[in-house]
Amino acid sequence: MSSIAHELAKKQKEISVSEFFEKNKQILGFDSLTRALITSVKEAVDNSLDACEDASVLPELIIKVEKVENNEYRVTVEDNGPGIVKKQVPNVFARLLYGSRFHTRSQRRGQQGIGVSAVVMYGQLTTGKAATVRSKISDEDVAYECDLILDTKKNRPDIIKEDFVIWDRVHGTSFQIHVKGKYITGKQSIFEYLKGVAIVNPHAKITFVPPEGNTVVFERATEQMPPPTKEIKPHPEGVELGELLSMAKYTESLKMTSFLNNEFSRISYRVAREICELAGVAPDARPDKLSLEEAGAILEAIKKVKIMAPETDCLSPIGETLIRKGLKNVLGGLTPEFYAPPVTREPKVFGGNPFVVEVGIVYGGELNREEPIQILRFANRVPLMYQQGACAITQAIQTVDWRRYGLEQRGGQGIPYGPAIVLVHVASTKIPYTSESKEAVANIPEIKEEIELALKHCARRLKTHLNKAAKKGKAKVKFEIVQDIIPMIAEKSAKIVGKPVPDIAGTITKIMNVVWIDDSVTFEKKKHHVSVKIYNYTPKSQALHLHMLVPYDKVDQKSLEVKPIEVREGNKVTWDLKRISSTEVYELAFDLVGVPQEQYDDNEVYVSHIDPASVIGVEVLPGDWDLEHLKITEEGPEETMDEGEEGEVDYDEVAEVVKNEE
Amino acid sequence: MKNNERNLRAVDRLTDLAGEVYDQIDSGKIPKMMIPLRTKGNIRFDPKSNVWKYGKAMGARTAKKLTGAQMLLRTMYMLEFIEDMIKDSKSSTLREMYYISEGWAKAKFSTQDESNMLAEDLEIITTCMREDFKLRPEEDGARVIGNVTIQEMDRKGKKKKINCRDDVGDSGYGMPYNVEKEKIQFVDCDADFLIAIETGGMFDRLVENKFDEDAHAIIVHLKGQPARSTRRFIKRLNEEMKLPVCTFTDGDPWSFRIHASLAYGAIKTAHLSEFLATPTAEFIGITASDILNYELPTDKLSDKDIQALNAEKTDPRFNDEFWKHEIDLMLEINKKAEQQALAKYGLDYVTDKYLPEKLTEMGIIK
Structure with missing residues (x-):
């Protein structure tokens, strides 16, 4: 009898471990076949990126997903990290709650030490197959390779097979697992996840080989490693x-x-x-x-007791430049109208944990106008794919009144509509997730408030741009009138009355009465072609100083007809345009050679030595150019186009369409 | 088509118009045209002619605004086109002109409504009529059945006498787009009144029931909002043959407007009201009161209907006790009815009961 009891006890134990897994599938991220496959990739990728960063290696990841049969997939994640010493390999990959970072506090992707071991367990439970790990450290000539399973009774790794193999990598780790899953494309797919990873890890090169075989490479957008994160003790x-x-x-x-x-x-x-x-x-x-x-x-x-706030220099935000680069890099073929300069807030503290919030917004152009905005959520440089509604990031977005910033939003709350992508990154030594599966940031008041502030800050930059664009649009309409329509009216009326075509200069300057500046930059044959056109639509001739922010050493001098009167700090260039006659169009143009395309995609043009109220299309020179003898006008150019004479009704605006009436 | 004096006068007026624009540009001004506002706020009752005409409020069409500039350019193109037509003794339909504008680059019209409206603007500014511009509508005129004899000048220049009861089929006599004296003359008429019907279904019902003979009436099918020629035809019959006129439409806000444009003058063509409106015309129904009195089958008012009724409350043409009452009542019961709803009581009900009752009430028949 006692032996039966022992047998039962053994079984009970076995059951309890698989039961534990079964019960916690959801919080571990294995609740559906689709999600299980993504989680498997995700956990391995998190590990690889952390390993590379620990060793200050620019990450190069290869992720391969192959279909074995029906619902079975083979996932391989290979990195160029430092590798893992032989003794530690089994523990790292096949032991739950094992890890170096359980008690330390630093901004890491993995936090609990469940991650990749849970994948190993899920794999063996669903396919019965062991995981294969290959790792090589730079000290060794050969790589160590082993097949591992997790002994669910003892929570210990079981090495089924091990060997030393030749591997052409200097160092790195490859992890391969068979899991039951379902491969999908579109939203919440592995591709989208990796795209997210590439955005917030612009220093990583990520190669994805999907089951259907069309390899996708997310190229590295920067060679700059994120600064190493410091470990701090808990506050x-x-x-x-x-x-x-x-x-x-x-x-x-x-x-x-x-x-x-x-x-x-x-x-x-x-x-x-x-x-x-x-x-x-x-x-x-x-x-x-x-x-x-x-x-x-x-x-x-x-x-x-009075205790100092925790130190905050242990965090590693992505930073404004790299968020912009990352977003640009993954938008691929889509050309948006505007990248709002990203916002990185000062670090703040919740419950003894420092955290920092970053926001980036991409707007317009070829982005979809009819749908809700796209939200990209990140925590410690990990894309969050599921539970969008439960996440403090989403909730903060829903709280902001986006109508004030130029997006559509019913009733001023909820997810706004319009052609925009909003990226939010929360970095902390301890991200408060809503559950173990790390898919949603918990609604901690301090964090939500910071996210809201960051969103509003970035949205204001978007609004500024939209205002500017609207102003330019208005000027463009006038431009069409004077440039196309008035000449045609003059010509036609002359023809009807049988007189010579009248001079339209007077009419044009009356309609516009501004100096209109239109700039453009195009990239062709490895050259940037920059053009600034100055239309003098005022009744008198005009003189002005034109200032541009350009890398002057890259200007092809042969292409530049008029030399500047001054170049400061290598890129603050000033031209003195002495005389542009009434209704004359003056063009200043030059080529830039040897500048990467994305490094110069927008001209910064300013003017001075002219009444700012009479200029449209560019800004007045900002204060930091601090030129001598120059009064800086804080006011932007005012709307000068007078709308209708006093009390005059516009016929075409009031004309009612009286339908159903002959 | 040969030119007449009116066409030549039109050329002069249009050239003057182009000359004004030319002079404005030549003297360095922003080209601009002043046009009477064609809104319900700018129609005034003219006690002399008993119809509604445009008031004194003017709007500016100026090249300072994109739309204004575009319309001025279109005006120039249209002037040139009209003058060319007159020179070449050609004419075109409004629709053809709309298509001609395809070749006008930036002056191209985006809808035919736009080109029609501009043609009307030119009528107003030059005090010419679109016929003088050699522009004609493409719509076919309405149908007439009843004992009236007309003499029409046909396309070969032959005078043809037609009795609109005996010489036509059941679909009646079809009005040409030009119903002026040089084209149509009334020879004889034996009827007590003219009844203008909104829908074809009701027109056919009256014809099948021989209402023209039994009630001694001329029946005209308006085809919804009546074309200019239909209104002009009715006005001429009213004036020349001393025929009382009444309108019989559906019971909804849009039908009220049909009567208004026939009797008081349309907002869109108020410059021609004197020429087109029949101020003595009476509205038979369907009224909101009819809906209640005759317990007619109804539909609920749509949002657009309610909007239209509310707009009518500020329309000076409806500013009398009868209309105020009917409009308010319709809003109150929140219902509308079609004229064919009378069929609820049988096919003959409209001719045996409803119309005789209403017409007697109005004193049109005794």
Whole structure:
């Protein structure tokens, strides 16, 4: 009988581990076949990117998904990371809750040490096949390769087969797994996920080989590694009871005060003594003997004692330049109208954890106008694919009144409509997820508020652009009138009355009465062609200084007819245009040679030495050019086009369409 | 078609118009044309002719605005086109002119409504009629049945006498687009009144029931909003043959407007009201009161209907007790009815009961 009981007990244990997995499929990210496949890729990619960054290697990842049969896929993720020493390979890949970062605080992709081992377990549960890991460190000549399964009874790796093999990589790791899954394209697909990864990791080169075989490469947009993230000790404000107890149990410190001082940030010995005093715990008590009550008292005491805010220089935001580059890189063929300069906020703190929020907005052009905006959510440089509605990022977007910033939104809340992509990145030493599957940022008031502020800040930049575009559009309409329509009216009326075509200059300057500046840049044959056209639509001749921000050493001097009167700091170029007659069109043009296309895609043109109110199409010179003898006008050019004479009704505007009436 | 004096006068007027624009540009001004506003706010009752005409409010069409500039350019093209037609003794339909504008580059019309409206603008500015511009509508005129004899000059220049009861089939006599004296003359008429019907179904019902003979009536089919020629034809019969006129339409806001344009003058063509409107015409129905009194089958008013009724409340043409009452009542009951809804009581009900009752009430028949 007893042997039967033992057998049963064994089975019970086995059941409990698979049951655990079964029950927690959803929070682990394996609740559907589609999602299971993405999670498998995701966990392996997170590991690879973290490994590369730890070793300061520019990541090069190859992700391959192959269809084996019906619902079975083989996923291979290969990186050029530092590799893993032989002894650690089994633990890293086939042991739950094993990892170096369980107790440390730094901005990492992986946080809990469940990730890739859960994938291994999911693979073996659904296909019965082992995972294959190959890894090579630069010290070794050969790579170590092994087939692993996870012993669900003991939570220990089981090495089924191991060998040393020749691998042409200097160092790196390859992880291969068979999983049951479903491969899809479109929204929430592996492709979209990797695209997201490429946006927020512009320093990574990512190659994706999908089952259907058309390899996609997300090229590296920058050679610049993100600054290494610093590990910090937990700040006392964010510590929970259980965490405090387990830290106290495993600490090497022998006294309470040194435990508090060593294991937490911002606790000096003085503060530690203060805490112990307030909590009624002896300063030299042994931490491993800490009782539940005492731990509670210490937490209470921490709240009362003045402790410095946690340090924030441990975070690594992506930064404005790289967000812009990343977004550009993945938009591929789509040309948007405008990249709002991204916003990276100052770090803030929630519950003892520093965090930082970044926002980027892409607008217009070929983006879809009819649909809700596209939201790209990221946490610690990981794209979030699921549970959009539950995420603080989405909720913050829904709270902002986007109508004020030029997007459509019913009732001023909810996800706005329009041709826009909104990117939000939250980086923290501890991202508060809504669940273990790390798909949604929890709605922490401090975080949501920061996201809202960042969104509004970036949206204001969008609005500024839209206002400018609207102004230009208005000027363009006038341009069409004077450039195309008036000459035709003059010609036709002359023909009807049988007189010579009249001079239209007077009419034109009356309609416009501005200097209109229109600039363009085109890229062809590895050259940027820059053109600035100045239309003098005022009744008198005009003189002005034209300023541009261009890398002057890259200007093809042969293409430049009029030389500037000044070049400052290598790129602040000033031309003195002495005389442009009434109704004359003056063109300043030149080529740039040897500048990468994306590095110069928009002209920055300014004017001075002219009444700003009479210029349309460019901005007045900003203060940081600080030219001598120049009064800086803060006001932008005013609308000068007078609309109708006093009290005159526009016939075509009031004309009612009286339908159903002859 | 040969030119007459009116055509030559039109050329002079149009050339003057181009000359004004030319002079404005030549003297460095922004070209501009002043045109009476064609809105319901700018129609005034003319006690002399008893119809509604444009008031004094003017609007500017100026090249300062894109639309204005475009319309001025179109005007120049249209002037040239009309003058060329007159020179070549040609004519065109409004639709043809719309298609001709395909070749006018930036002056091209985007809808035929636009080109029709501009032709009307030119009528107003020059005080000519579009016939003087050699422009004619493509719409066919309405149908007439009843004992009236007309003499039409046919396309070969032959005078033809037609009795609109005996010489035509059941679809009646079809009006040409030109119903002026040189084309049509009334020879004889034996009828007590003229009844203008909105829908073809009701026209045919009256014809089948021999209402023209029984009630001694001329029946005219308006085909919805009546064309200029239809209105002109009715006005001439009214004036020359001393024939009382009444309108019989559906019971909805749009039908009220049909009567208004026939009797009071249309907003869009108020410059021609004196010429087209029949101020003595009476509205038979269907009224909102009829809907209640005759317990007619109805439809609910749509949002557009309600909008139209509310617009009519500020339309000076409807500013009398009868219309105020009917419009408010219709809004109140929130219902409209078609004239054919009378068939609820049988096919003969309209001719045996409804029309005799209403016409007697109005004193049109005794």
